[in-house]
Structures are given as structure tokens and as C-alpha cells.
Amino acid sequence: MMTIFEALADPTRRRILDLLREQPRLVGELVDLLETSQPGISKHLRVLRDAGLVSVRKDGQRRWYELRPEALAEVDGWLQPYRHLWEARFDRLENLLDQLQEEEKNDGQT
């Protein structure tokens, strides 16, 4: 079975999630919005479902697919210990830029 990370690796699946972020959608809507055959979309939806990223609700012959954003907390959790590392770097970059700007101002005054 696919992990969340593998599920997110495919760009079409990420687009599906982006579309479901706005609202639940029928399979047919997603087929119209993306350029992949209906069976292709159904297969992607199954992967997303198995990974816990979406849920389905039956409505007669239709299927409403809905985002389950909680599933993304796992990715966020993995990312967590890295966050301060890149934020620290951006802070340092910002400081450097501030400093350069400061120096330039001083140059202008001499």
C-alpha cells in the first residue's frame, strides 16, 4: 500500500487534492477538469483514498469525493523538525540583506 508521501508524488494527484480543497467533487467533474481518462482518475482517487487523503460518499450512482485534510498532518509532522532549520537560514539571509542595505546608505553619505 502507498504511503502518503508516495501518494503526493504524482502531480495529477496533487491537482486533485487542490481541486478538492475548494469543495467536494464528483468523479466526472474531476475528469472534465483534468486531462486524464475517467479510469485514470478513478485509479488516482483509489490511491488517495487508500492513503487516507480523501473520503467518498455515495449519492445514487454518483460518488462525492471529499478532502480529508487531517491526513496531511503526517507530512507536516515529518517537516516539523526541519522547519526551524530553513527559517533560521532565511532569517540570516534577511539580516545579510539588511546589512548590505545599511552599508549602501552609509556609502551614499560619505
Next chain:
Amino acid sequence: MMTIFEALADPTRRRILDLLREQPRLVGELVDLLETSQPGISKHLRVLRDAGLVSVRKDGQRRWYELRPEALAEVDGWLQPYRHLWEARFDRLENLLDQLQEEEKNDGQT
């Protein structure tokens, strides 16, 4: 070329990043710490390098691989518009649990 999301899909590559989070490492160290052949590790490192997730520094015949955490900001950025969605859900769950606990307390008193 592989995107960051594809690079992160492989568990061995995620472990490499986790190890580099602590400190820069030589290829040989990673080979010892993970159970994959040296060429296997080198191939993963190339993928990570192409994705911008690590950088290399030559040191004689050795190569120090170092984490480039800024690259992960892209993943964080993709995740960003989802964050409030799952946080809202967790908040609601918390409220529900509080409420249940409250009701239980009241039941005890009757």
C-alpha cells in the same frame, strides 16, 4: 528530472535527509547507517542533489553531503493552504471531546 515531492516519496531518501539533519555526512557513513549498497546510496544522493535537497562539498577523495533545508520550503508552501483546514478540524474535535467530558461530569451529578 525528479521534483521534490518525488524525491521525498522514497523512504530511504527521507532517512538520508533525517540523518543529514543532525550533521553533514560522508557517503560511506550513510552506507554504514542504511542498508543499501554504496552505489545505491550514491544514486539516492544524486536524486536529492538534483532536487536541491542536499549539497556536496569535496574534501580530497571524500564527499560531504549537507542538508539544504530551504528546499523544503516548497513542500511547506504547498501544504500551507491546507493547514487551516486540518487545524480547524482538530479544533472541532477538541471541542467535541471537551463537550463529552462536560456531559459526563453532569451525568455523574444527577
Next chain:
DNA sequence: CATTTATATAACAATCTGGTTATATAACTT
């Protein structure tokens, strides 16, 4: 009831992935 519609699954082909072994390359060591 026959037909159409919405979706899922099967079967298949092409490509990609991740691993391995063998080999190349360049830098140390003796």
C-alpha cells in the same frame, strides 16, 4: 424492461524506479 449514465475494475503496454554487480576515476598510502 431497455437504454443510458456514472463509476469501478481488469487487462495490457510503456515507462520509471530502485536495487544490484561490475567498472571507472581520482585521491590517498606505502
Next chain:
DNA sequence: AAGTTATATAACCAGATTGTTATATAAATG
């Protein structure tokens, strides 16, 4: 200089992934 060490790349293979077409299934419709 010859041998050893660290790493990268080539060549290859098995299995996975993604896409397609054909088909199954169940619900809606005339």
C-alpha cells in the same frame, strides 16, 4: 609507481507506476 580507498557511473533486471481501452456494475431514465 603500485596498491588501496572513496565515490560515481554504467549496465542490467525485477517489479512498480501510470496511462489506455474494454468491460462490469449499479442506478437513473424513457
